[in-house]
Amino acid sequence: MLSRKSFVVLLAMLGFSNAGPLAYGICQTGCNALVVACYAGAGFTFGTVTAGAGLPVAIAACNAGLGTCMVGCVAAGLTPIP
DSSP: OOOHHHHHHHHHHHTTOOOHHHHHHHHHHHHHHHHHHHHHHTTOOTTSOOOSTTOOHHHHHHHHHHHHHHHHHHHHHHSOOO
């Protein structure tokens, strides 16, 4: 059985339990894997296309999807996970 002192220490530590940065990194990796697949499906290599007047519509859609995915990762990064 936990002593009162051990219980108080355990409760104090619960506030510091946080895996948010790890979850954020995992989420970012997943987003990047998806955009690489999207670019490959459009016949391009991720990281080699620059935005400009001649930007293909498929690449613009991939970039929009990447932005949406990464915005979702912010929630994963800010959510405390004990």
